[in-house]
Amino acid sequence: MDIFLITAPGLEGLLADEARERGFSVIETIPGGVTVTGDWPDVWRANLTLRGATRVLARIGEFRAMHLAQLDKRSKKFPWGDVIPQGATVKVEATCRKSKIYHAGAAQQRVEDALKHHGATISKTAEFSVRVRIEDDLVTFSLDTSGESLHKRGHKEAVNKAPMRETLASLFLRGCGYDGNEPVYDPMCGSGTFPIEAAEIARAMDAGRSRRFAFQDLASYDATAFDALRSPPQETVHRFYGTDRDAGAIRMCQANADRAGVTEQTDFQMKPISDITPPCTNKGLIIANPPYGGRIGNKKPLYGLYASLGERLKKEFKGWRVGIITSEQSLAKATGLPFKPVGPVVNHGGIKIRLWQTDTLH
Template sequence: MTDTLEIFAVTPPGLEAALLPEFRALGYKDARYGAGGVTMMGDWPDVWRLNLELRGATKVLARIGTFRAMSLAGLDHRADEFPWDETFYSGTTVRVEATCKRSKIYHAGAAIERVERALLKAGMKPSADGEVTLKIRIEQNIVTLSVDTSGESLHKRGHKEAIGKAPMRENMAALFLRQAGYDGSEPVLDPMCGSGTFLIEAAEIAEGLQAGRSRSFAFEALASFDEAAFKALRRSVSVINGPARCFGSDRDAGTIKGAIANADRAGVSALCDFQCKPVSDVDRPDGPAGLVIVNPPYGGRIGDKKQLFALYASLGTTLKDRFSGWRVAMVTSEPGLAKATGLPLTQGPAVPHGGLKVWLFQSPPLK
């Protein structure tokens, strides 16, 4: 182990490039994106900061060690020698997970058993319900040990209690907003807002709020944690005043009530205006043009796909008639439904979402 860690921020496949600018904005110029996320070198305060600040990440992993093992006996020996107490306190409950690829050690369960035995000897308590998760990757006989420093997925900001039928995860919403060019300076409208995820993320971005300001993290249970230093990384939140810059509507009154409550818990209700109305009744807000971003039903899990063509067509008509100058960003799993809007949309890369593949479709400013 060294003072410098390899840090890996996990993000949904297809959105890695959209996460990288967040690292750049935080001053991490040497970060690089690849399959599944973004990698950088840093120290433990960087780990804490990334968990607190990143909007597009799912997890932040800290790689605490790497060694070669050609057999289970070799893994036994190296695991017994590993300085576990530099990462875990004595008595810490640790969940161990493993994957094996193209290696002489091919049985993940056997690898887990060996490492759990070493942890037990070092004073830790292996447990399926551990407060911290240790991830073992064995590939081409190289064993990489990483700690999940986040705990619960980072999309769980700690604000959303009311959830719709097919919710957009907060980290995906933030990355789609970024892909759509949103930087917090323009109005945003979601005409099928559900629980309000897009708009709450947009409001938080506009105010420069830390994504993880209202939650706890697994790294707080690690031996490297410094509570005072972490507290210094948290920014105080002042009272947020309007006028509203994030506009949402949905035809379901209960859904709108939940979105309002979610925005209030997040502390951004002054920036959000939620109304109960169908797509055909959505009006352009006063002021400059901005971004319409929407995650309509796809038909895969919610709604009859045939009936959805009419809904998408109605959405397209409303936007063409009333939103001249506004850009449109739409998430859907069905290119045919996007085409039904009649809008000049281009298709982005595929992104896994809830067992489906979805795409972000975007338009230039509407004429």
């Protein structure tokens, strides 16, 4: 079956690269995600191992429907019991595009009626989510197999203001060429997302090792087969560093790293930008998600912060390369860093952000 991997628009190419590296058969990349093919164990493996996917949808069926009566009839004939457990609670989301059935609300209601006909209970807070897409009169049913968004790894409880989601962090690391074989340093580390994610990548740890997924309640789930997909953590010689001027942020980082099982590979210290120096002798990647106007508020005071960061990096971090995520071109340029052509626009909670990165600093 087709399996659709959802990601933030702008990062589809990076997720497709990750999926290929992990042995998935990539069929196409479209705005908002990547389509791969496989069977149910591939669905489980995608949820467990892919660091950049936000959700994993299993496309469980499709048919043509030219009007609502046809949608109603064919939805009721659909073998829902083969996929969704008897008596399950389900929510339905529908979209219509370029189709004779153009009213998404009416389409949603017909599919909900079909599910009720098969014994399901409909609820907006349901354990299972069925996505209905009607495009060019083709109705596609997809089942959300993830449950909670996959950025919720299951071990990061403490967060600061406007945190970077783990799924985005992993793809931005990939976009900077990070593959686990060098140190990573975040000089404005907040709750520690980048160093922790980098440490997990270096140790080849399963992204979803600490959480449950919706597919574990499906009829097709085999617990023994799923457990066989889990990978033991690997060793790494590298360490991953974060500094922040706030003592509370450093405590959060340490607690999150402990829950993630990467305490020995991470090092968090309280330090203002004006005092940052290379945390180790090996050169590697500096990556930061500094405050920006749309995320924190007034951006005018931030120009000085960005300028100070750029000056410090140029002076102290020769031999390192830099990646900075921000919503404002003017803030990025305030660093004075020699950025390469900027990356694509990425939607992060309604804010348009981009990755600015340098080659090795000289």
